[in-house]
Amino acid sequence: MTILQTIDLTKKFGKFTALDQINLQVNEGEIYGFIGPNGAGKSTTIRTLLGMLKPTSGTAKIFGKDTWKDAVEIHKRIAYVPGDVNLWPNLTGGEVIDILLKMNGQVDKKRRDVFIDRFQLDPKKKCRSYSKGNRQKVALVASFSRDADLYILDEPTSGLDPLMEHTFQECIKEVQANGKTVFLSSHILSEVEKVCDKVGIIRQGKIIETGTLTELRHLTRTKITVVTKEPITNLEKISGVHQVTNHNQEWNFQVDTEKLGEVIRYLSSFSIVKFESMPPTLEDLFMRHYKETKQAGGAGHA
Template identity: 65%
Template structure:
């Protein structure tokens, strides 16, 4: 599998503040890579470096095998970028802006452009000064999805979109994947990342703390068990790997370390069970494992 984007041990400091410290990940051909982390974790700084807008202190970034800083102009011929807060020319209409972006990218596909305008329910005749934040996002997304770019870099792209338009966005992302395109998706909507992404990278305070597929990462967290019994589960709290037990009448809720699941199921086999449910950890569970304390402090 060909690697389109390779971020290798990059660092970036602003004065004494170290915004990025050894950030490293790859995005492969035909892959959707989720890049997640709270505000201030280094997502946007990393993306600016990938786009050649920011020079790193050390490390390398290669896009299509080219240096992101010295060959940025060539790289931009084959990428599409959507920021989280789109600013447009106020005196141009939405349609004029879309056409301008497509002309700059060397794309001429009016049929695809018109289909996307209809899909996103955008009135392209209005001037940009009259658009809401959500409609400005739609313009940038339509322009990006209408291009033939091999790599799409989407930084919080659904900011301001309503749930119906978020669904349309997800359909467009999956369509791009079917076309063999690659997508770097930075998002705070964990359900969106979980639904779309082949692999995820979690960044915390300028460092990548986990990278891998959801299946790769799920062993790092706990399964949720719901057990309904006719008798008391004696010594449940003494079982290795069992945490956070709550009891509601005859129903037990608890967490189990993934590596201890088999042993806990053997233990439960001693009892007469009316119901046994086990749910795999979600991306949100994994995210909270790394960020719980920081989010509570308002990070």
């Protein structure tokens, strides 16, 4: 079942096109990673999904409802965490959490207290004294304390330390285990790689790749280190082999994933003594796309 979908979603500010025919589909129970550098169009997409911006053209739907016309109904079933949380300075963190929960008609004090404890938040302090990380924790506690059907998270771990990032990752896995759906916008590739089932990569307001991590890894390269008894000849001429270096007969290079079998067969004829491979990461894919863009003379936009 489709929870979130955009079809040719376009948003223009004057002559500037911030979103250019964005197509997304997020299904029930998925954790969908929406990645791109700052200024690629992630937050504009999310503001449109939340009904804060009206699309110039195209459609955006959540739970089958129009995100602009039916925003009030949609908001009853979603939880949202922004990347930069602003709180009422004279209220305590606990008071803000309770206000946010009451606005949605849900105050499960036991559940709230569990998340306050897990995120190690002091709810008695005034919000004016909170660091960025603690302000982020307030929003995360309020979000996870709700029984929402869709969690929209825009750079949610901004300002958190590594321990709290791990807690966050546990929380969204638990949300998924309960059949809920998560839309996670981030530029932290390692975070997306750890928790997401599918990813969409946005660049200059356009979606350039979507798919599961397995599908996307076919588009990038595996790093290989190999030592052989006999000198390897013509390695750089083999189809799919890139960036070959040789130091004291230890060869390092990259291989297009689909050519890996052929390259290993070729190497075996030189009597392999040592062989190490490192699977391609999301970061490899990401950097490859952006490198190609820069070479083509492109640049990112807000």
